[in-house]
Amino acid sequence: MIKLYYAPHTCSLASHIALEEAGAEYSTARIDFAREEQRSPDCLAINPKGRVPAMVTERGILTETPAMLAFIAQSFPRAHLAPLDDPFAFAQVQAFNSYLCSTLHVAHAHRMRGHRWADDAAAIAEMRRKVPEAVGACYDLIERKMLKQPWVMGETYTICDPYLFTLAQWMEADGVDPARLPKVRDHRRRMSERPAVRKAIAQEFA
Amino acid sequence: MIKLYYAPHTCSLASHIALEEAGAEYSTARIDFAREEQRSPDCLAINPKGRVPAMVTERGILTETPAMLAFIAQSFPRAHLAPLDDPFAFAQVQAFNSYLCSTLHVAHAHRMRGHRWADDAAAIAEMRRKVPEAVGACYDLIERKMLKQPWVMGETYTICDPYLFTLAQWMEADGVDPARLPKVRDHRRRMSERPAVRKAIAQEFA
Numbered sequence: 001m002i003k004l005y006y007a008p009h010t011c012s013l014a015s016h017i018a019l020e021e022a023g024a025e026y027s028t029a030r031i032d033f034a035r036e037e038q039r040s041p042d043c044l045a046i047n048p049k050g051r052v053p054a055m056v057t058e059r060g061i062l063t064e065t066p067a068m069l070a071f072i073a074q075s076f077p078r079a080h081l082a083p084l085d086d087p088f089a090f091a092q093v094q095a096f097n098s099y100l101c102s103t104l105h106v107a108h109a110h111r112m113r114g115h116r117w118a119d120d121a122a123a124i125a126e127m128r129r130k131v132p133e134a135v136g137a138c139y140d141l142i143e144r145k146m147l148k149q150p151w152v153m154g155e156t157y158t159i160c161d162p163y164l165f166t167l168a169q170w171m172e173a174d175g176v177d178p179a180r181l182p183k184v185r186d187h188r189r190r191m192s193e194r195p196a197v198r199k200a201i202a203q204e205f206a
Numbered sequence: 207m208i209k210l211y212y213a214p215h216t217c218s219l220a221s222h223i224a225l226e227e228a229g230a231e232y233s234t235a236r237i238d239f240a241r242e243e244q245r246s247p248d249c250l251a252i253n254p255k256g257r258v259p260a261m262v263t264e265r266g267i268l269t270e271t272p273a274m275l276a277f278i279a280q281s282f283p284r285a286h287l288a289p290l291d292d293p294f295a296f297a298q299v300q301a302f303n304s305y306l307c308s309t310l311h312v313a314h315a316h317r318m319r320g321h322r323w324a325d326d327a328a329a330i331a332e333m334r335r336k337v338p339e340a341v342g343a344c345y346d347l348i349e350r351k352m353l354k355q356p357w358v359m360g361e362t363y364t365i366c367d368p369y370l371f372t373l374a375q376w377m378e379a380d381g382v383d384p385a386r387l388p389k390v391r392d393h394r395r396r397m398s399e400r401p402a403v404r405k406a407i408a409q410e411f412a
Contacts (some may be wrong), residue, residue, distance in 0.1 A: 028313045045297055048347060048350075048351045049305075049309075049347065057294060058293040060294065060298075062294070062297050062298070062301055063301050063305075063374050064300070064301040064304035064305055064308070065299045065304070066272065067298075067300035067303075067304050068297065068299065069302075069365070070293075070296070070297060070300055071293055071294065071296075071297035071300075074293035074296070074297075075293050087210050087277050087280035087281050088263060088265040088266065088268070088277065090276070090277075090280070091273045091274065091276060091280075092266075092268070092273075094270070094272065094273035094276055094277075095268055095270040095273035095274075097273075098270035098271070098272045098273050098304070098307060099255075099269075101304060101308040102270070102307040102308040102311065102312065103255075105308065106308065106312050107322075107323070110323045116313075116340060117313070117323075117333050117336055117340055118327075118329065118332045118333050118335075118336055119332070119336060120329075120332045122326075122328065122329065122332075123324065123326075123328065123329035123332035123333065126324045126325070126326045126328075126329035127323050127324050127329065127333075129321055129324075130324055130325060131355045134322060134323055135252035139252060141255065145253075145254045157263035191360075
């Protein structure tokens with residue numbers, strides 16, 4: 001059985017939702033970021049990166065949201081969470097998720113995790129100041145060029161949807177006004193109505 | 207036929223090598239970063255992100271290195287560039303590549319692309335100052351925990367190998383001493399001897 005290591009308000013929610021959508025049997029383990037539990041010896045033994053998410057499977061441990069999402073889609077093919085038999089369509093799904101992890105999430109991380117890339121307090125503050133612009137530019141591109149409707153890839157719900165929904169939770173705190181992004185805003189509302197999404201969120205905040 | 211949009215000294219080399227390893231028929235189009243050609247209307251029509259790589263296929267355009275590498279592996283299965291029939295092993299490959307794109311490449315980007323996350327010159331200089339430490343921490347993790355031998359995944363060469371090799375080209379300029387990373391250094395040397403790698407590099411610098 002799969003065990004998901006997660007922390008509330010992090011990108012682990014994407015894999016949590018995907019496990020629910022897949023109908024997977026899984027358990028969860030909550031990591032307390034306030035106590036920096038992700039850097040405890042026990043957690044570092046699971047994930048030496050000292051982050052979430054991590055997923056313990058019967059074959060071993062997986063990390064990195066895009067890889068975990070594709071794994072969930074491939075492991076539960078009857079849930080149809082990705083176009084598994086079409087390399088081009090699958091690559092489009094993966095390209096979207098790769099953009100989220102390497103560009104949107106990274107832009108967001110400069111608000112709270114600037115210490116990864118600078119030590120000086122003024123530099124960290126300057127990064128934080130630019131977050132609304134940098135994150136906003138990502139969402140503008142998503143809104144204009146990437147997000148189809150009703151789901152990210154169009155008519156078919158995929159592993160792109162829980163990932164975008166998860167990162168979009170942080171938009172207001174990042175200083176980006178959802179009112180200027182009607183497709184992203186509607187996608188978020190649509191996602192929030194899905195039973196799998198409600199269940200995953202309810203579990204994380206129970 | 208596939209057409210790869212690339213620029214020398216960028217991560218597009220990873221896909222270039224993978225196309226060679228796959229025995230793919232492909233052509234290349236060089237983007238002149240010195241003239242900011244990636245932001246020209248023609249290039250933005252191919253890739254609205256204004257970056258490389260992009261790959262034009264008969265089905266449409268793909269971007270994002272991890273997605274392109276998986277696409278190449280799936281499109282040319284006889285080249286055995288990824289464990290396509292094993293979702294867990296495939297996820298391990300993808301997790302490695304996701305770490306490269308979202309953490310190692312991002313740490314590196316703070317040396318030359320700090321303007322993405324700050325406007326203030328002092329903040330940009332401070333990010334640049336920390337690059338050896340941030341990039342070095344990624345390589346320490348790769349050396350200690352992630353890189354098997356002789357290839358990233360062990361005995362089998364995969365799409366992880368050209369990607370790590372590509373980013374490792376930047377190590378010295380990032381202020382990281384390869385001497386402290388014997389596995390990464392040996393991997394780079396081993397890669398540099400492969401005919402596909404030599405051919406891709408020769409094409410890019412012709």
